[in-house]
Amino acid sequence: MCPVCGGLVEVGYQIDEPHPDRWPALWRGRQGSGSVADRSGVWRFRELLPFLADDQEPISLGEGSTPLVSAPGAASWAGLEHLQVKHQGVNPTGSFKDLGMTACISHAVAQGAEMVACASTGNTSASMAAYAARAGIRALLFIPGGAISSAKLAQATDFGALVVEAGSNFDQSLKILRLAATALGCYVVNSINPYRLEGQKTLVAELLEQRGWLVPDCIVVPGGNLGNVSSIAKGLAELLGFGLIGKLPRLIVVQADGADPFFRLWSSGSLVLEPVLDPETRATAIRIGNPANWPKALRALRWTDGTCESVSDAEIGAAKDALSRDGIGCEPASATTVAGLRKLRAAGQIEPEADVVAILTGHQLKDVDYIIEERTATERRLRLGKEPDRETTPEVIAAWLATLS
Ligand code: F0G
Secondary structure, eight states: OOTTTOOOOOOOOOOSSOOTTTHHHHHHHHTTOSSHHHHSTTGGGGGGOOOSOTTOOOOOSOOOOOOEEEOHHHHHHHTOSOOEEEETTSSTTSBTHHHHHHHHHHHHHHTTOSEEEEEOSSHHHHHHHHHHHHHTOEEEEEEOTTOSOHHHHHHHHHTTOEEEEOSSSHHHHHHHHHHHHHHHTOEEOSTTSHHHHHHHTHHHHHHHHHTTTOOOSEEEEEOSSSHHHHHHHHHHHHHHHTTSOSSOOEEEEEEETTBOHHHHHHHHTOSSOOOOSSOOOSOGGGOOSSOTTHHHHHHHHHHTTOEEEEEOHHHHHHHHHHHHHTTOOOOHHHHHHHHHHHHHHHTTSSOTTOOEEEEEOBOGGGGHHHHHHHHGGGOOOOOOOSSOOTTHHHHHHHHHHHHOO
16 A cells, blocks of 8 residues: 555566567566466566565466467457457456466465465456465465355365355455455455566466557456456556557456446546445455546556446356357356456447457356356256166156257
8 A cells, every 4th residue: 555645556567678679578588488387377477576586486376377268259249340358267267367376376375475365256366375385384365254155165175275254245354354454464466466466467468469559449357356457557667668559558447336436437437446334246356336546547458548348247247158158157247357358349439340358257167156146047958867768868868858949
């Protein structure tokens, strides 16, 4: 926290001899290295985050290097000619949080921290627990009681995290954590920690590298605590400053209708965020009413000529279906991106031929409860008895298949 303005701080560097002309080849070359940290999609770009001492090994689980694939079905559903998705769910703990976590747990270790803590809607906690286990330090987790996906909580438990149920939503959990952290001597790893954003900003370097440094027209992200969009903007500012890119993509944030304080701020033109006191959405990862990073996010959208949209749970479900038809699974929060694109396209705010990348933030299996609850009505399943019968079994299956469209 800045002692002067009360805002969140940001990491800045004095890089004495930058060599942006040599970096792309250096970064690409490290992919073939035998070292996990060299291959990591974060530490491969270490010239952009030079905060560790030369002799400190980062705490890395081989994060990043996630796939960038086309999603033709989702593109046409959204009214676009083409769409690429960058799947951050394909990370060690299944979400984009691992990029930031490797950076801030490494920093925590450098500071001599013995216990790290976070408030979380689930993914940050799973990621923190894994990286803390790797570093051999304790992980203390503050979660809203009964409000996070059981798969995410299971991950954190599996990695040995200590769990405190605090409040009934993320905002309350974070408030309680911030109150207790100093007294408990915890190093806080939420995205109010600027080192988290340092790790997460490498997403944009990796994305642009995969595109041969061709800048897309738009990059779309879900909006919760708004750390992700802030980190992408910081990454873009640095790449632009070093001359690695010559223009900016529009950054687009999509929130869920019941948890959309930033969308309200953006569309009203107000300068101060009015928190949503009782946020509600089936996309529990982004069920946040008072996002800490909103000033950075607002700066990011203004600077990139970006925009913000909000979508209903039904629209999120339909977008998730569209991605599933492309063979791409993700958790509900990630599907807000495609739902938002469809809405912005229908409103004429994006051209059909726009070159768009959606960031899918979490893995399909992160919210299995959602799939079971939302999909059982459309599930297509035939139940057979225990014993197969050579004559009737194929007939029964064939008859069932014939009834399906
Ligand atoms: N998508 C997923 C899957 C998330 O888990 C989160 C945030 C977001 C999007 C939003 O990102 O906060 O940077 O705007 N999850 C946090 C957590 C809050 O505790 O796991 P953001």
